[in-house]
Amino acid sequence: MSFFIRSKPALSWIMGLAVMYWAQWSCAAQLKALETPPPDVRPVLDAQELKWIKENPQVIVASMQFPLYLFKNELGRWDGLNHDILQRIAQMTGLEFVHRESFSPEQMLTMLENGEADMTTTLAMNDERRDFLNFSHAFGGFGWVFVGRDGEPALHSLEQLNGKILALPARHALEAEIRRDFPAIELRTVKTNGEARALVESREAYATIENETGVHLYPTGQLQAGTSLGGRWEPDYLAVRQDLMPLLRILNKALEVFPADEMRALRAKWMAGAGPAPAPSFWVRVSGWGYWCVTVVAIFGLLSVLWNRRLKSQIDQRLNAEAVLKDQLMLQSALMDAIPDPIFIRDLEGRLIMCNKSYEEQLATRFEKLRGMRLTDCPAFPPGTAELLHGEVMEQLRTGQSRFIDRQLMFRSGLREIYHWSVPFYGADGQLRGILGGWIDVGRRWSRSDRFLA
Secondary structure, three states: OHHHHHOHHHHHHHHHHHHHHHHHHHHHHHHHHHHOOOOOOOOOOOHHHHHHHHHOOEEEEEEEOEOOOEEEOOOOOEEOHHHHHHHHHHHHHOOEEEEEEEOOHHHHHHHHHOOOOOEEOOOOOOHHHHOOEEEOOOOOEEEEEEEEEOOOOOOOOHHHHOOOEEEEEOOOOOHHHHHHHOOOOEEEEEOOHHHHHHHHHOOOOOEEEEEOOHHHHOOOOOEEEEEEEEEEEEEOOOEEEOOOHHHHHHHHHHHHHOOHHHHHHHHHHHHOOOOOOOOOOHHHHHHHHHHHHHHHHHHHHHHHHHHHHHHHHHHHHHHHHHHHHHHHHHHHHHHHHHOOOOEEEEOOOOOEEEEOHHHHHHHOOOHHHHOOOOHHHOOOOOHHHHHHHHHHHHHHHHHOOOEEEEEEEEEOOEEEEEEEEEEEEEOOOOOEEEEEEEEEEHHHHHHHHHHHHO
């Protein structure tokens, strides 16, 4: 009871923080519900377009990982702004968009040229691409940003790169324009933006150019993001092969009726964290820590309950296993003691680890006095007999051979004629564990037989 009395202030804080967290979650849920667009928004498609959808229900999308716009999440599934837009268009039209991954802009363009994909969502428009692609209505946009080495003067225009090396992915949207209008810039093409950044970081190139959204998603390291490229703005498009005009018309009609509020909500969902975020206020930080504390306490309590139940289950299993093992040992001991002839078990060093009552009676001693002894340490045998028997035991352990022999053996009580046997025994893993053996007193055996015949 005293524990609960002392813990009342802490419990009050936890309950208060939990209520704050629930209230914020409820408000967020209500706002999200208000922003949810009506589910019945659909474009008006003509008969030709409906027929095309029926004949081509799947659309292959050439997709390259472009964080926030299109990427694979921790489950290996495609996600991002463009993925959500395609999913919404799929709901409107009945099309199914299937991503086929590419790993560079050049590979993506090759897939479209060869007919391996029908469309893509992350290509900017230029003259080269308009030769074999049609571009949909614009539905957003981004700017280009210089990325240079940290400590170098910030870049504001392409003229500053004259005589310097600019790294770009092959078939970049700006490549042809830069080659035409800025011949003094030395272009070095690579496969991906990551390789271009690596060249800049290693000083093999002076700068590269990236999408302003993606440039803030990677650790800067030895790099710095500069200003936008001359205020240039590139709209977002869906690029479709030129031989698929019905698909282009369907996509344009879907974009025309795409609710503006929903498009803004999707862009806010994915692009809110694209730039540097302002430092949170003190109260925001305090409430954030409070929510984390509540979450940690709840998780810790749940884990404690689960862990205790698991420990209890393991303890019960172990007690049951020990009871079964004890029963087996008692049965084994009873069986051995019921055998009238001496039986012993020795380990790999020749030490005694088990024997029956007859063995104790034959040697006139108790097992407790012999436990762990080698034959050479046992006072029940003369030294010569003990050395002989111990040597035989170690030889059997070395060779793994069984032994069955009639022999005369000198005990402390005198010479006896016995039938002596011993066999190696093995564990469940197939490894040798020791020697199991015993003997039959031949004289006593014949005397018992004579009494039986009489």
